[in-house]
Amino acid sequence: MHLMNSIYAGLPNTIFDVMSNLARELNAVNLGQGFPDDPGPEDVRRKAADEVLNGWNQYPPMMGLPILRQAIADHFNRFQNLGLDPMTETMVTSGATEAIADSILAVVEPGDEVVLFQPMYDAYLPLVQRAGGVPKFVNLRPPHWDFTREDLEKAFSTKTRAIVFNNPHNPCGVIYSREQLALLAEFCVKFDVIAICDEVWEHLIFDGKSHIPLMAMPGMRGRTIKVSSAGKIFSLTGWKIGMVMAAPEIMRVVAKAHQFTTFTTAPNLQSAVALGLGKDDDYFRTMRASFQRSRDRFCARMTELGFSVMPSEGTYFVTVDIAPLGEADDAEFCQRLVREYGVAAIPVSAFYAQDPVKTVVRFCFAKKDETLDAALAKLEKLAARQRSEVA
Numbered sequence: 568m569h570l571m572n573s574i575y576a577g578l579p580n581t582i583f584d585v586m587s588n589l590a591r592e593l594n595a596v597n598l599g600q601g602f603p604d605d606p607g608p609e610d611v612r613r614k615a616a617d618e619v620l621n622g623w624n625q626y627p628p629m630m631g632l633p634i635l636r637q638a639i640a641d642h643f644n645r646f647q648n649l650g651l652d653p654m655t656e657t658m659v660t661s662g663a664t665e666a667i668a669d670s671i672l673a674v675v676e677p678g679d680e681v682v683l684f685q686p687m688y689d690a691y692l693p694l695v696q697r698a699g700g701v702p703k704f705v706n707l708r709p710p711h712w713d714f715t716r717e718d719l720e721k722a723f724s725t726k727t728r729a730i731v732f733n734n735p736h737n738p739c740g741v742i743y744s745r746e747q748l749a750l751l752a753e754f755c756v757k758f759d760v761i762a763i764c765d766e767v768w769e770h771l772i773f774d775g776k777s778h779i780p781l782m783a784m785p786g787m788r789g790r791t792i793k794v795s796s797a798g799k800i801f802s803l804t805g806w807k808i809g810m811v812m813a814a815p816e817i818m819r820v821v822a823k824a825h826q827f828t829t830f831t832t833a834p835n836l837q838s839a840v841a842l843g844l845g846k847d848d849d850y851f852r853t854m855r856a857s858f859q860r861s862r863d864r865f866c867a868r869m870t871e872l873g874f875s876v877m878p879s880e881g882t883y884f885v886t887v888d889i890a891p892l893g894e895a896d897d898a899e900f901c902q903r904l905v906r907e908y909g910v911a912a913i914p915v916s917a918f919y920a921q922d923p924v925k926t927v928v929r930f931c932f933a934k935k936d937e938t939l940d941a942a943l944a945k946l947e948k949l950a951a952r953q954r955s956e957v958a
Contacts, residue, residue: 618835631659679728686918740879861907937943
């Protein structure tokens with residue numbers, strides 16, 4: 568292994584792969600990996616199928632099909648008033664993770680400091696390290712998972728080149744307020760920092776809340792790379808269609824990284840996503856209401872069973888504090904949960920590089936009622952056992 572890249576050679580399998588494999592092996596209910604049971608909107612899927620049979624199946628343009636780039640600009644101008652130019656400020660990638668990788672490679676040079684907010688999507692850190700960046704961590708604290716001015720003062724310096732910021736936040740289900748975003752924007756402007764914004768959950772928000780992109784905050788329009796995901800918007804997680812938005816001078820460099828990563832993305836899927844982004848507002852309201860119903864149903868029953876459920880304002884996920892159950896290690900708890908009770912979940916400590924919170928577990932509620940009910944029946948047995956042990 569001494570001939571291999573040390574960053575990647577030393578990485579374990581992702582926790583999502585580990586827990587999903589265990590779920591398959593043990594025939595457990597998988598509330599770990601974040602994918603819904605729903606197949607996605609039929610008109611979008613039919614459009615993709617039709618384009619395979621009757622459309623163009625050779626290389627599409629490197630930046631993405633013009634029809635999709637126009638749809639991206641129209642969609643985010645409609646919902647977030649960003650004023651995007653489709654030909655200079657949008658790009659299509661093979662998934663949001665590729666978009667984040669392209670952005671980091673385009674911005675970060677060896678020795679640059681990059682601010683990361685823990686817990687975090689597990690791709691961020693190795694991508695920053697592979698680019699030669701030096702991570703600086705801000706630890707978000709439960710149950711609100713917020714950050715303070717003091718946190719940012721400790722993390723930012725004259726060496727800070729970029730931040731990677733996830734909002735709405737996975738795994739915590741938090742939507743950051745305008746006040747928190749203004750504070751973060753203040754530091755980005757002060758230290759001349761580029762913000763790489765992972766906003767893939769921006770349509771998965773509940774309780775009448777609205778997503779505010781960091782790009783829309785004062786001083787951020789020309790220093791933000793906004794990343795979105797058609798897979799999340801349309802419950803088509805296997806499609807891997809990422810969407811990048813940035814000012815032209817930033818986009819030109821991010822496009823070079825994309826050019827030498829995947830170069831392009833399946834044209835039939837691009838055409839289908841263009842159709843989907845043009846859907847009327849009712850689709851997005853109905854989609855959010857459906858997921859909110861699943862969240863409410865799952866969380867209400869978990870609370871009845873005695874679990875300490877933390878608020879979830881968005882995403883597919885809800886977090887549970889297992890400390891009141893007498894548990895001190897979320898990784899061990901998740902292993903027992905899948906092996907003894909047949910439910911797969913994700914330990915939130917897996918989303919940290921250092922100083923983890925070790926008593927929080929993430930469940931995915933983006934499932935059909937029968938899937939959630941099967942999991943809840945198994946979790947009821949765990950809750951009964953905990954009560955008997957306490958008694």
